[in-house]
Amino acid sequence: MLSVQDLSIRFRTGEGHVHAVNNVSFDIAAGQKLALVGESGSGKSQIALSILGLLANNAETSGRIDFNGADLLSIPLRQLNKIRAKEIGIIFQDPMTSLNPYMTVERQLGEVLELHEGLRGSAARARVLEVMDAVQIPDAKNRLKSYPHEFSGGMRQRIVIAMALLLRPKLILADEPTTALDVTVQAQIMRLLDDIQQEYKTSILLITHDLGVVAGFCDETLVLYGGRVMERAATKDIFALPTHPYTRGLMRAVPNIHEPHAKLTAIPGQPPNQTQPLTACPFAARCQDAVMDCHSSLPDLTQSAPMRACLRPLEELT
């Protein structure tokens, strides 16, 4: 359904170009749940924004983003407007800033319906109530006239989800949907997303830095580093046997409930400097398995399982 091919994004800045995303390819089938996992600066949010055509003005893109036959990177804005929102919904990270503080919930949700389906008045209200029920907001009827600040953080994120669901999109981009929430609410929101995915049969692209959020939720996981795909596998395989040194490093940094006294190891070094075009594996400088070749050649993602972008064979990794 959505197929990203060879996507590169770079930003013109005062100090030259910043290469945020480098030749990333992936696809999502209808009804699939895919996770994009990476640390800050790995380009995961920029991929989401490029799918929606919301990149900053100084961005340059290349490659293709194919959504049911249309290339989202090159079609005119008018057509893009029809596709985004109607067929692709987005859940932003921070429910504090993604709702307009001066509009009631009803007006904010109603605006979407008015713009895309010409619904107003009681017909619009019925649809708004329906999605507010779907995201399990208690007493939705009496809360229509409330302003965002009158809701708690978790409830606000539910409203954002309701907004994304309103037009029954085929794909939902969830850009760190739980990062701004506390842990118990995180679990509720992830369960809600799961229920909704099953009910509405949408695909979900979950973007997160939190492996714990991915674990129980996504079918497949894509690990990004330095704007490149490091590894792609079924989520359970990633947790059972990560095949890339970077993923392994990540796993060692996550506490394990079964080994409460185990030592956590951090990945040494800093995230890469992205002002130069990539000529070598971006992780090489921090990789404990790196050999000489790693600093001079750029491995591509293998096309068959295990899908990984690493020069070293799996058996030789520590």
Added chain:
Amino acid sequence: MKTKKIMNSPEFAEAVAEDMLESRSFWADARKRFFKNRMAVVSMSLLFCLALFAIFGHQFSKWTYEEIDWSILGKVKTHGQPSIENGHYFGVDELGRDLYARVVQGSRVSLLVGFVSGILAVMIGASMGAIAGYYGGRIDQVIMGAYNITLSIPYIIFFVVWQAFFGRSLEQMIMVLVIVNWTAGLLIVRGQVQTLKNREFVDAARMLGLSDFKIIFKHILPNMLWVITIYMSIVIPEMIMMESLVSFLGVGIQEPNTSWGALISEGAKTMTFGTIWQLAFPAACFVIAQVSLYYIGDGLRDALDPKERA
């Protein structure tokens, strides 16, 4: 809470529950806070009285503001003081015209000029600021260039030249005040828009396919209406001040029409002849208007600042 009650009394609990039940919009909240500010409320009523005086004052005067009372002309100092009997409640001016009627007329002109040009100027400035902040780039540069040029024009000279060309009517006065002050609020709105446009709800609106116009006027400007309101409360007294200043200097409204500044100027010229009322009444109106406008502005600032919100 209307009354202070003991914290564990049932009345208190009820009042709190009621308080929480009613969904309070930002403006409802602000109104509540504004009316708690005593100085602001007093100023508001003073200004309201002044407005009533300006609108309906002519009903009570026996003279029009341009009629000359020939019986007093020439003996203003001895017979021209305020008196109820001959109908000159505020006395007469140097030319024997009824000062009450002239102060009413002056209040009309000054308040009208102040409010109309103040509101127009802020509306233009805010729109320009919003456009500059939202689009940035070349458009921003052009608007900021125009802003800097406007700042460097000495406005009194501009006034004199403008009125030499176009006359000294009320409309010209408003127009020239708006032209000189079109930048009012521009910078503050521009800055606010620059921060607001990066909020995710603006991204969300863009993604929905809303036009730039709708995004600016429906999503961004309502978020900063409080800034604009506060700015207006600062600009309106400034406009009245500026109008009075140029009228005082003699390039304002054309005689026999008048304004506070013109009246104060005339009164100040004859002050030493012992006709102090000619200065006192217009000056009192002017001071009341300025002081209450500033206190109202202060009250608005306290009421509308989002950081004050509980």
